[in-house]
Amino acid sequence: xxxxxxxxxxxxxxxxxxxxxxxxxxxxxxxxxxxxxxxxxxxxxxxxxxxxxxxxxxxxxxxxxxxxxxxxxxxxxxxxxxxxxxxxxxxxxxxxxxxxxxxxxxxxxxxxxxxxxxxxxxxxxxxxxxxxxxxxxxxxxxxxxxxxxxxxxxxxxxxxxxxxxxxxxxxxxxxxxxxxxxxxxxxxxxxxxxxxxxxxxxxxxxxxxxxxxxxxxxxxxxxxxxxxxxxxxxxxxxxxxxxxxxxxxxxxxxxxxxxxxxxx
Numbered sequence: 569x570x571x572x573x574x575x576x577x578x579x580x581x582x583x584x585x586x587x588x589x590x591x592x593x594x595x596x597x598x599x600x601x602x603x604x605x606x607x608x609x610x611x612x613x614x615x616x617x618x619x620x621x622x623x624x625x626x627x628x629x630x631x632x633x634x635x636x637x638x639x640x641x642x643x644x645x646x647x648x649x650x651x652x653x654x655x656x657x658x659x660x661x662x663x664x665x666x667x668x669x670x671x672x673x674x675x676x677x678x679x680x681x682x683x684x685x686x687x688x689x690x691x692x693x694x695x696x697x698x699x700x701x702x703x704x705x706x707x708x709x710x711x712x713x714x715x716x717x718x719x720x721x722x723x724x725x726x727x728x729x730x731x732x733x734x735x736x737x738x739x740x741x742x743x744x745x746x747x748x749x750x751x752x753x754x755x756x757x758x759x760x761x762x763x764x765x766x767x768x769x770x771x772x773x774x775x776x777x778x779x780x781x782x783x784x785x786x787x788x789x790x791x792x793x794x795x796x797x798x799x800x801x802x803x804x805x806x807x808x809x810x811x812x813x814x815x816x817x818x819x820x821x822x823x824x825x826x827x828x829x830x831x832x
Contacts, residue, residue, distance in 0.1 A: 571628075571630075571705045571706040571707040571778065572704055572705050572778070572779060572780065573628060573704050573705075574704070576626075576627055576628055576703070576704040577700070577701060577703075577704035579626050579627075580622075580623050580626045580627050580700045580703045580704055581700055583622050583623070583626045584619045584622055584623055584626075584693055584696060584699075584700050585693050587615070587618050587619050587622045588615055588618075588619060588689045588690075588692050588693045589689060591611055591614070591615040591618060591689070591692075592608070592611065592615070592685040592686070592688065592689035592692075593685070594611075595607060595608050595610075595611040595685060596677075596680070596681055596685045599680070599685075600677055604659070604660050605660065605661070605664040605668070605680050605684050606655060606658075606660055606661035606664055607655070608684055608685060608688055609651045609655070609661070610648050610651050610652050610655065611648075611688075612647070612648075612651075612688060612692070613643070613644035613645065613646075613647035613648040613651070614644055614645075614648045615644075615689070615692045616640050616643075616644045616692060616695075616696055616699075617640055617641045617644040617645060617648075619640075619692065619693070619696045619699060619700070620636060620637040620640040620641060620644075620696070620699050621637050621641070623637070623696075623699050623700045623702075623703035624636075624637045624703055626703065627702075627703025627704055628703065628704060628705065628706040629706075630702070630703070630705060630706040630707070631708070631709050632702045632705060632706075632707070632709055632713065632774065632775070632777070632778055633699070633702050633703040633705075635709065635713065635717075635774060636698070636699045636702055636771055636774055636775065637699070639717070639720055639767075639770075639771055639774070640696075640699060640771065642724070643720075643723075643724055643727075643767050646724070646727075646728060647727070647764075650728075650731050654735075662807050663799065663803050663804065663807075664680075664684060666803075666806075666807075667683060667684070668680060668683070668684075691790065691791075691794065694786075694787060694790060695768060695787045695788070695790060695791045696787070697784040697786075697787045698768075698771055698772045698774070698775035698776070698781055698784045698787055698788075699771065699775065701775060701780060701781050701783070701784050702774070702775040702778060702781055705778040705779070705781070707777075707778040709777070710777055712773060712774075712776070712777035713773070713774045713777050715773055716770045716771065716772070716773030716774035716775075716776075716777070717770065717774065718770070719766055719769055719770030719773055720766070720767050720770030720771060720774075721770070722763075722766050722770070723762075723763045723764065723765065723766025723767035723768075723769070723770055724763065724767055725763070726752060726759045726760070726762055726763030726766060726826075727759070727760045727762075727763025727764055727767065728763070729751070729752055729759070730751075730752045730753065730759030730760045730763060731760055733748070733750065733751040733752060733753060733759075734748055734753065734760075737750065745812070746813065747811065747813040747814050747817045749817050749820075749821065749829075752826070753821075754821060754829045755821070755822065755826040755827060755828065755829060756821065756822050756823070756824060756825065756826040756827070757801070757805070757817065757818065757821050757822065757823050757824075758795075758796075758800070758801045758804075758823070758824055759826070761795040761796065761800045761801050761824065762795075762824055762825065762826060764791070764795050765788070765791060765792040765795050765796070765824075768787065768788040768791045768792075769788045769792075771788075772784060772785060772787060772788045795824075796823075796824045801823060801824060805818070805823075
């Protein structure tokens with residue numbers, strides 16, 4: 569294996585797991601203090617940033633690992649800042665309220681430790697495996713890594729532009745009660761979730777250029793599954809479908825992957 573160190577990988581895996589555990593434990597305490605589980609969404613992007621740099625520092629200090637740490641920082645930092653701004657002054661996220669609705673009040677926090685913080689902490693560790701494995705290699709960057717950066721850039725563009733378009737739409741009082749179906753939202757009902765998925769496929773491509781990074785393919789697969797079918801788009805749509813005009817929007821617009829909109 570060219571430039572791969574199994575011993576280094578073991579250290580990186582353990583250090584990354586501890587990083588995720590500490591981040592989610594701190595977030596759980598923060599959540600209990602403010603009385604809102606949705607604060608975990610702010611930590612979601614930041615825990616990847618922390619893992620990226622911990623992996624780099626505990627690894628072989630390769631150019632590939634440094635590149636991935638920078639890419640995940642740009643993505644995770646923007647995401648955390650956006651969600652922080654969106655969450656200010658808002659109540660609990662309907663997704664978490666629904667997830668814990670059947671749990672008695674006295675058991676809700678303990679249940680959230682597993683279903684919200686524990687699950688997201690484990691998912692962050694698993695999804696970030698491309699970053700961790702890349703940190704245990706020191707092979708040179710090539711054209712495959714460049715392709716991965718292009719895929720990452722497409723994802724970041726979809727996510728950031730989609731978020732900006734939705735923010736501008738909501739800021740206009742004339743759009744109150746209307747469904748956002750313009751710009752990227754006319755091509756996919758979830759440009760931010762699609763962008764998230766593309767970001768992680770891009771980082772996997774960067775890692776896959778160096779063996780055994782290619783073996784971490786399940787990481788972007790799991791991320792895409794969560795975004796499209798688990799805690800992301802599907803769960804959100806179960807609430808959005810109740811809004812006037814949304815069922816019609818669903819009929820003419822692709823759910824996840826961007827496609828030309830059908831005629832109204």
